[in-house]
Amino acid sequence: MSLKFKKNIRIVKPVLALLFFITIIFCNAQDKVEHPNLILTKKGVALIKKELGTIPIFDATLQTVQKEVDAEIALGIFTPTPKDFSGGYTHERHKRNFLIAQKAGVLFQITEDEKYAIYIKNMLFQYEEMYKSLPIHPQERSYARGKLFWQCLNDSNWLVYVSQAYDCIYDWLSKKERKKLEKNLFRPFADFISVGNPQFYNRVHNHSTWGNAAVGMIGLVMNDDDLIKRALYGISESNIDMNAKDNDGGFLYTAGKAGFLANLEEPFSPEGYYTEGPYYQRYAMYPFLIFAQGLHNVKPELKIFEHKDSVLLKSVTTLLNLTDADGEFFPLNDGQKGMSYYSRELVTAVDIAYHFGGNNPELLSVAEKQNRVVLDDSGLDIALGIKEGKVKPFIKKSINLRDGAQGKQGGVGILRYGNEELTAVFKYAAQGLSHGHYDKLSYSLYEKGDEVLQDYGLARFVNIEHKGGGNYLKENTTWAKQTIAHNTLVQNETSHFSGKYEIGSKHHSELYFFNEDNPELQIVSAKENNAYPGTQMHRTLVMLKSEDYEKPILLDILKVKSAQKNQYDLPFYYMGQVMKTNFKYSSFPTLNPLGVDNGYQHLWKEAEGVPSENNSKLMWLNNGKFYSLTTITEDTDELIFSRLGANDPEFNLRRDAGFLIRRTNTQNTLFVSAIEPHGNYSPVSEFAVNAYSTIKEIKVVLNTADYTAISVTTINGGTKLFIMANTNASKEANHSLKINNKNYTWLGTYYYN
Template sequence: MYTDSNIANLKQQIKVDNDIKNSWEKQLKHADELVLKDRFKADNCQVLGLAYRMTGDEKYAKTIKKILIDYTSKDTWEGANLLNRTPAWKGGLNTSHTSFFVSIGFDCIYNYLTKKERKDIAENLVRVGIQPALDDWLLPNSNFHTFDTMGHNWWSACVYMAGFSSLAIRNEVPDAKNWVNDVAQTATEFVNYSGSVLQNKPPTFDQDGGFYESINYASYGISQYLLFRFALQSALPNTKQVDLPILDKIGDFFIQTTYYVEEGKPMSVNFGDSFINKTGNACLTLLWQLGYKKNDYAWYINQTSAGNDKEGLQLDTPNGLVLHPKLPEIASNYAPKLATSHLFKDMGGWATMRNSWDKNATMLAVKSGFTWNHTHADAGSYILFHNGKNLIIDSGNASYGNPLYTQYYCQSEAHNVVLFNGEGQNRKDPYFGVANPPGSLHNLIEGDNFKYILANATGPYAQTLARNYRNFIWVGDVILVIDDLLAHKPGKFEWLLHYNGESKRKDLDLSIKDGDAEVIVNSLYPETFPEGGLPHDFPEQMRLEEKLGYEDHHPENRSKYWSISHFEETARTKFISAITLKTEENKENLPVIKRFEGKDFLGVSITQNGEATEVYFNLLADGRLKHRNSVINMNGWETDAYLTVLKFKTDADKTKINNVDEMFIGHGSYLRRDNQVLMHSLSKYTALVEGFSATPKVVYQGQENATVSCIALRRHRHLK
């Protein structure tokens, strides 16, 4: 890592970039302070190694030498917690981390050490660092771990850091090159691990580059392999590395799951055991160094390079400084060449949807997938970023040793889900995994001003619910959350809402506000909040109850959240809620949202920006009919669709099909009015037609090779 070329590149950047110059000066100051101390940690090798390679001052090398001799003379780098297991875990994460730090120190002062010192340190590094990891994780005659032991990141960290260290001592230990080769060849199997049906464990990677364990552990686990791959490329450039197509996609995963802000640090989708400011900076920096050079990556590295994440490669870290690439000039208004919405369906159901790539835009993230290890009991949950703030939040996590980590943070009540009689997923799911089919996401549809996705959380809730579907419809500045719920017996449903900032209700509106960012939440079905008066006077309306949870990473602090419920105990219900995104442009003229309903359907109308949108929810399509189709007439619109959305000009006659500007059909086969067919197929599909009365654009998801007719496409022209 601290190669001559990287050091030369850093020295050149210091001359022309004040941020890098300032970061280097901080690192040098830290190194100068360290050499005056009597006791050191293994990770001090990083900043001391940088100082020595940049200045040549032997006081830094002398201190590193002390650290190397001290640490490699120990009997083990693991604690009693792992060593007391049966069999003993001798090569865990402490060994992995220490091997990495010691190897950096050894490499940085290689020429300062005598030949005997190199030999002694190298052999002891094998004894206490490399061999325990290989024995536990890789070698056929001794290993007892697999790709999914302790989740999916441990294998990467333990094995690839053993390979990294083997590269450092390859001149002193004859077997080291063989170990490097053995470690390198495992990468294909690691990234293609397909999961375990019997033990409820998912594949390591989504086909689009996602890593299910969280952004935190995606960054950690992936970067450990990339560090090894980069070190192998640097040390043995003629070695042919294994071809991993997934490396072309990993960077996009981090770009899609990061939220970009005008002020402060970027935020990320913090589902599971993560941190709100965790990013993929380390992974994209290493990918760039490995030759995966895209303008999108340069843009992302620029967005995320500030900081000092101990496992990242930001500029305020020694490794981040020395590996910071010389990037091309990127325009200030550059936007990634990616869709603004993406579904990672293979990693257990993650999706992100945003209205633009601008800083302080709005981003909705939804999860409905696996629960196990670093993923929580949060099937169907979502979070919302708006105007630079994370307003609707995930409760986060705490130290794994804190009882509240298991009792609260991992459990359903810490997330934006529906509870039934106070219960969510099985409370043992975070340890044992979901034995029923895991949650899933389906039918991501994105138009110019319309987005839709369906979350299926039925499997994880199977002990209490027979149906748990959550639909998100995003139209303009309004997001509808539509919950389709059926329990095995009558009981009380609760709709949970975790938030940052301040929240209070005024009549029908529940405000969530943090600084300049604000959203308004309205309950629409089964009832609204009371409009005026006291809740006691309106028992038939929705009830709003304040509850106490725990703050993200600070279990010593309580945090407020909302429970929204209805007085009526029932087995079947529909929660429909609207989230209005308050902006500088609409704050004086917010969208107007109204309820309407009829026989066997619920409706919502949204009027904004000169447009009127009507949303129809066909109750006959909620699973109550099996051997008959869910045919219905809703205000003159004939269909079997589960959801129907129609958009018109505000002053248009909404009974005339020629006035339809936009049409969405969610799980339906036809839509008709006045003996005219707007869209038809013999199988059900989900589709969006924009520019219905002008130049139509169709987004279609349904049966392959289906024949679909659409009046907007000149009536009898067909889609195949």
């Protein structure tokens, strides 16, 4: 043997020994990952136990959850063969299982009562036995069918919650039990919803966020780096085949195109507005924040809560701002009315945002209203903050929320007067992915928590089996998404972008001006140039309050310029009972639909009239409050009362009322209206107070390409003039204009006096 070779052996041996030593250390480190590590930590559990009995909101939540879980344990464990849609027995039973399992896990950690661990173990092994031979779900409606549920989305819900339960009993289980569960249940489950269903998993969508979080969270518990990478970065199209591996034996990934990080980048604007709308932002916040919490605990080097300038934490405050005075989310795009920040997702979101976002005391007031916390480290932090008297009110103000990853795809402007005495929600956003509606420059109006002018929301009875298995109804497409279902302009009885997603997803409206500096006069204004080829729309909402009005009013100015003559319809979906009009109309003893397609087929034409004055008035009463719509009309306009419900044999739609201004054979035009809340009526005293409109006349004083001037005169004789610069929104621009031989000069976008 040569000296050189012997020397190499002497060098290699220490290197091999070092590598072996490092491997041993790495393996030991792998084995010593602490549990729990997702929503709970060992340190957090110790602190919770120390504070128990002294933190009222946490103690009360714990007692409620314990009572609920104990009742389920007494009933036994049921894992029926899947067969139902949402709302059916098997669907709801498996859903109930994962919710209770997650709660049992935290109870085991906090109370150390083994009955909770036994319950979870028995449930998991029932699923382990079932899953090995479980076929695809028999219901064929979904683009990605699950196994336990009719769609992979709900399977992902199951894994997100059950991974937390598994984490809580991980150390309590034997190594053999863990190996069996991971081999026969968790790993196949994660593979099925990801590699087995790339059309579901590899998207930018709330569905995929749930899938990414599910795979990532079970990966964190199992300490499976391959699953964690798959969660963060998605799977490449070249690797849908499960046999394709990278050099490390894992699946291939394409960063930036799919996965959790892509879903964090693309749908969120810099302010944290989620492009699908607040209803689905609420739904997606749970997997976003729960997985982020686990990543923070296990992989702090990722700094996930700092990603994209802390957009996840910002998004919680943004979402709270997208609610009315009662905490209910504005139903932009697909959204079920009544969903609010009292939901379990928002309890989690508020607690996590407080815990990881610098202990914003305003969030404590929301938590107080929710009156419960999550039973983990973040919930403890909330409970301690409330106990220590750190609560400050969460005050919602006027706000402009940009849409798009870079904040360059339109947005939503919210004008609020005072303590939400009047709130206007103006949508000039992007399409909103598959849950978007075709309603550019639409708005809804609220007085406190009451709708004055409504957005219909979605056509779905979520988890009510009677109605389409709890899924979206066909009327969501034929009505709710169509432009005529919203308070915005419809041209030639067709929807914006012809109601086609592939067209709408390419375009967004453009903000022209937003200003909330003066609480007595707030403005949001935007333009839309693509909804109808050759037509430009410019809509401006002005919320103003003066001594002339009992309450703030909303001035609505819609300027339309087109390359050809069209029929224009402008609907107002008022909430309440008609009291009075200043025009005559004829009602129809036999009803006919207003049109044949694009949502018109669902509207009964109840009555029709023509203007009798330059201003047409409609007054209605809702929840003891009066409202008046005063709108400038032309002699040839048609004034139509409509009622939803035509061509709806299964009664899937609400019988809501609408009022529509129709202007035919017109090229360029201007719609100007004012919505005025006023007075009240008490059925107890039977007194009607201030039941009539204060506005005597609205008049177009000037309308050119560059300027629009509107005067509003009250019954007391006072007149205010509002002038809008239509082509220069600069706050520094100087304007000079002569109207009726009087000169007006001002600095900025508008003049008001």
